Amino acid sequence: MDNKTVETISYLARLKLDKDKKDKITKDLENIINFVDELQDINTDDVTPLANPLEKTAPKRKDFVNSKDRKEVFLENSPQSDQDYFIVPKVVE
Amino acid sequence: MSWETVIGLEVHAQLSTSTKLFSSASTKFGSEPNTQVDLVDLGLPGVLPVVNKDAFKKAITFGLAINADINQESTFDRKNYFYPDLPKGYQITQMTQPIVEGGSIEINVDGNIKTINITRAHLEEDAGKSIHDAYPDKSVIDLNRAGTPLLEIVSEPEISSAKEAVSYMKALHQLVTFLDVCDGDMSQGSLRCDANVSIRKVGDSELGTRTEIKNINSFKFIEKAINFEIKRQIKVLENGDKVIQETRLYDSLKDETRPMRSKEFANDYRYFPDPDLLPVIISDDEMDEIKDSFPELPNEKSKRYISELKIDENEAQIVSSSRELSIFFELAVDSESDPKLAANLLVGEIGSLLNKDNIKINESNLSSDNFNTLLKRISDGTISKKIAKTVLADIWDSGKDADEIIKNQGLVQIQDESIIQDVAQKILEANPDQVAAFKGGKDKLFGFFVGQVMKETQGKANPKSVNDILKKLLS
Numbered sequence: 001m002d003n004k005t006v007e008t009i010s011y012l013a014r015l016k017l018d019k020d021k022k023d024k025i026t027k028d029l030e031n032i033i034n035f036v037d038e039l040q041d042i043n044t045d046d047v048t049p050l051a052n053p054l055e056k057t058a059p060k061r062k063d064f065v066n067s068k069d070r071k072e073v074f075l076e077n078s079p080q081s082d083q084d085y086f087i088v089p090k091v092v093e
Numbered sequence: 094m095s096w097e098t099v100i101g102l103e104v105h106a107q108l109s110t111s112t113k114l115f116s117s118a119s120t121k122f123g124s125e126p127n128t129q130v131d132l133v134d135l136g137l138p139g140v141l142p143v144v145n146k147d148a149f150k151k152a153i154t155f156g157l158a159i160n161a162d163i164n165q166e167s168t169f170d171r172k173n174y175f176y177p178d179l180p181k182g183y184q185i186t187q188m189t190q191p192i193v194e195g196g197s198i199e200i201n202v203d204g205n206i207k208t209i210n211i212t213r214a215h216l217e218e219d220a221g222k223s224i225h226d227a228y229p230d231k232s233v234i235d236l237n238r239a240g241t242p243l244l245e246i247v248s249e250p251e252i253s254s255a256k257e258a259v260s261y262m263k264a265l266h267q268l269v270t271f272l273d274v275c276d277g278d279m280s281q282g283s284l285r286c287d288a289n290v291s292i293r294k295v296g297d298s299e300l301g302t303r304t305e306i307k308n309i310n311s312f313k314f315i316e317k318a319i320n321f322e323i324k325r326q327i328k329v330l331e332n333g334d335k336v337i338q339e340t341r342l343y344d345s346l347k348d349e350t351r352p353m354r355s356k357e358f359a360n361d362y363r364y365f366p367d368p369d370l371l372p373v374i375i376s377d378d379e380m381d382e383i384k385d386s387f388p389e390l391p392n393e394k395s396k397r398y399i400s401e402l403k404i405d406e407n408e409a410q411i412v413s414s415s416r417e418l419s420i421f422f423e424l425a426v427d428s429e430s431d432p433k434l435a436a437n438l439l440v441g442e443i444g445s446l447l448n449k450d451n452i453k454i455n456e457s458n459l460s461s462d463n464f465n466t467l468l469k470r471i472s473d474g475t476i477s478k479k480i481a482k483t484v485l486a487d488i489w490d491s492g493k494d495a496d497e498i499i500k501n502q503g504l505v506q507i508q509d510e511s512i513i514q515d516v517a518q519k520i521l522e523a524n525p526d527q528v529a530a531f532k533g534g535k536d537k538l539f540g541f542f543v544g545q546v547m548k549e550t551q552g553k554a555n556p557k558s559v560n561d562i563l564k565k566l567l568s
Contacts, residue, residue: 012361014175049189051168051372058371063110063147066117069128074135084126085224085233088177092225092232 001030094331095295098323099303100258101250103287104265105243106275107219108151113240114218115142115185120242122281126235134240136181141369148242149375151274152192152216153383155244158272158390159211161196165380167216169370172362178221178234186245188364190372191215198248198268200260209261210249219243244274250289250300255319259312262286270416271390285310288319292326292336301326302336306343306350318343322350394419402432408440421454424461430468434478438468442482446489458492459485467495479552480504507554510562513546516554517562520545531567539563 006026010017017025075081080088113120116131132140156163170188193214200207221239225232246265252258266284270277277284291303306322309315321343326336341350389397394413398404404412412422422439426432439454447454467484470476476484476499487498499505507513520542521528531538546559 008361012173012363049366051190051366052368052370054371056371057374058144060146060149060373061112061117061143063112063145064117065112065119067112067119067129067131071125071127071130074127074130080231082233085227085235086127086177087228087231087233088223090225090230090232091177091223 001026001033096292096327096330097295098253098319099250099291099293099300100252100254100319101289102246102248102252102258102261103289104246104248104262105219105285105287106155106246106265106269107283108148108242108244108274109276109283110145110147110151110242112145114145114148114216114242116240118240120238122278122283124237126237129237130239134180134236142185142367144370144373145242148216149192149373150383151242151272152214152244153375153380154272154387155214155246155269155274156193156196157384157387158268159193159196159198161193161211161214163375163380164190164192164194165375165377166190166372167192167375168372169216169367170364171367172364174360174362176220176223177232178223178236178239180221180236180239184218184220185367185370186217187215189366192373193244198261198264200257200264202254202257202260207257209251209257212247212249214244214246217243217245250291255316255323258288258319259316262312262315267391267414272388273416279310279312282310286315288315288322290319290322290326292323292330301330302338304336304338304350305340307340307353309343314343314345317345317348318350321348325350391419398432398436402426402436404433404436408436411440411444412436415453417453417455421461421464425464425468427465429472430465431472434471435464435468438464438481438485442485446485457489459488460492463488463492463495470495470499474506474508474555475499476504476506477552477554477556479547479556480506483552504553507550508558510558513550513554513558514562514566516549517542517546517559517566520549521566528567539567542567 003022003026006017006022006029010022010025075083075086078086080086107120108114110120112118113131113134116133118131118134119129121129133142153163167187168190169185171183172186172188173183175182191213194212196211196214197208198211200209219238219241221234221236223232223234227233248261252261262284266277266279269275269284275283279285286309288306288309289303290306291301293299293301304322304326306318309318322341329336337352340353342353343350391413395406395409398409398413399406402409411418413419418439422432422435426435443454443459447457450457467481467488470484471478471481480499483502484495484498484504487493487502488495491498524542524545527538527541531542542563543556543559546554546563547556
């Protein structure tokens with residue numbers, strides 16, 4: 001784990017870290033990775049990856065509409081909105 | 094130097110379910126913004142997604158139709174990226190265990206059949222819609238579409254021209270609409286595609302560097318965008334430069350592709366299994382249920398129309414080629430209405446009206462019930478086929494009942510032979526020169542007499558009687 005990797009990860013997570021924080025997180029992540037690293041010693045060649053630790057399967061929902069229009073509440077609770085839309089900084093490709 | 098093109102398409106088909114993939118909010122198109130949003134679609138903390146059974150049914154139906162393997166156990170992963178129309182900060186998709194793997198689709202390019210193999214088709218959720226022109230310095234977000242189920246159908250890179258790409262897209266369009274998997278409305282974005290395009294020297298075994306053209310939403314633009322991109326890449330390579338792997342957008346106004354604003358870092362989606370979603374198991378019973386309700390496909394329909402209903406092959410193919418048309422046809426035809434006549438009118442008269450107005454049959458004023466009435470009135474001799482066209486044109490404009498039009502406009506066919514005989518007699522008397530010429534061997538004039546009688550009776554005389562009577566009078 002080096003500073004550069006932490007910078008990449010924090011960029012992807014849109015987190016702004018100052019130098020001190022970056023150093024601390026680098027060290028923390030280093031420790032975590034070392035801690036789980038011993039798992040690498042186990043041979044998992046013939047093991048199917050586990051999708052979910054609960055030994056259950058997904059319930060399925062019937063396809064009928066059962067949801068109210070809560071537009072006003074949702075828009076009211078957003079940082080910025082007009083009567084129809086959520087307003088966000090300009091994002092244009 | 095000669096070059097060859099390698100194209101792979103990723104097609105996103107919006108599944109025609111009533112609700113979203115993971116929430117019970119409606120997926121209806123064109124509603125007021127942000128009125129079809131559930132807590133799950135909004136990505137609020139503490140909510141849990143629950144899969145839509147019908148989305149799986151539709152995905153599996155598609156898989157069966159292309160002879161693919163169905164993974165009766167499939168899982169969901171998170172694809173992580175930030176964009177304002179993606180409230181959760183990740184898209185739920187199927188990276189590791191897609192519902193459908195393999196299979197193939199046949200395409201027809203200028204009469205040649207080619208098979209395009211399918212890599213996979215997986216379920217995922219659509220994002221919301223960003224609108225950029227509402228405010229000068231802000232974008233706005235409508236989340237009605239967020240969470241709408243998509244089936245992403247990924248082809249192998251086996252498509253070798255823009256033309257083939259269009260044929261592939263058309264074949265897919267026909268298939269998904271017939272299967273009732275997707276409504277196929279490209280103008281509403283129900284079916285859209287990303288094209289991966291690369292160029293290599295003929296004979297090279299390695300693929301060239303590809304670019305991806307995003308979100309093309311019409312058959313015409315697929316052809317134009319790919320052709321532009323092929324030419325652009327050839328030019329780059331012939332100048333001794335390298336094609337850069339990038340995502341491009343097609344601008345239909347300028348007819349060109351251009352790079353999307355590139356990000357400082359390459360995309361790194363950090364896929365991982367979604368801990369909120371358990372593996373989805375489709376039981377053998379559920380599979381049987383889906384197989385039992387598998388719809389009849391165009392080829393089978395066409396064969397049935399020909400063998401059971403004695404429809405002309407060409408007409409059977411046209412009627413069966415579109416889902417709307419075949420449903421309409423099947424509803425209109427019963428024991429008292431002639432299927433051959435129905436197919437004939439659908440392909441001929443109605444076909445040209447549809448083309449003229451550029452609409453689908455279910456968007457027209459003609460209902461299958463009303464068409465059924467019209468067919469019966471032709472079969473039982475109330476009106477002639479010629480008059481039927483007048484009635485049809487009226488229905489087309491007014492949507493009125495066929496019987497009402499026939500009654501109100503006095504279009505009932507003249508069956509009484511004595512009336513026709515009187516009219517015919519008058520016509521012959523009024524045109525002695527033509528009669529003489531006909532008797533002198535100008536056979537073609539027979540049509541003239543028929544035309545005159547029809548004109549005099551406003552097209553209402555039974556054509557067969559007119560023929561018989563004129564023949565008798567002129568002999």
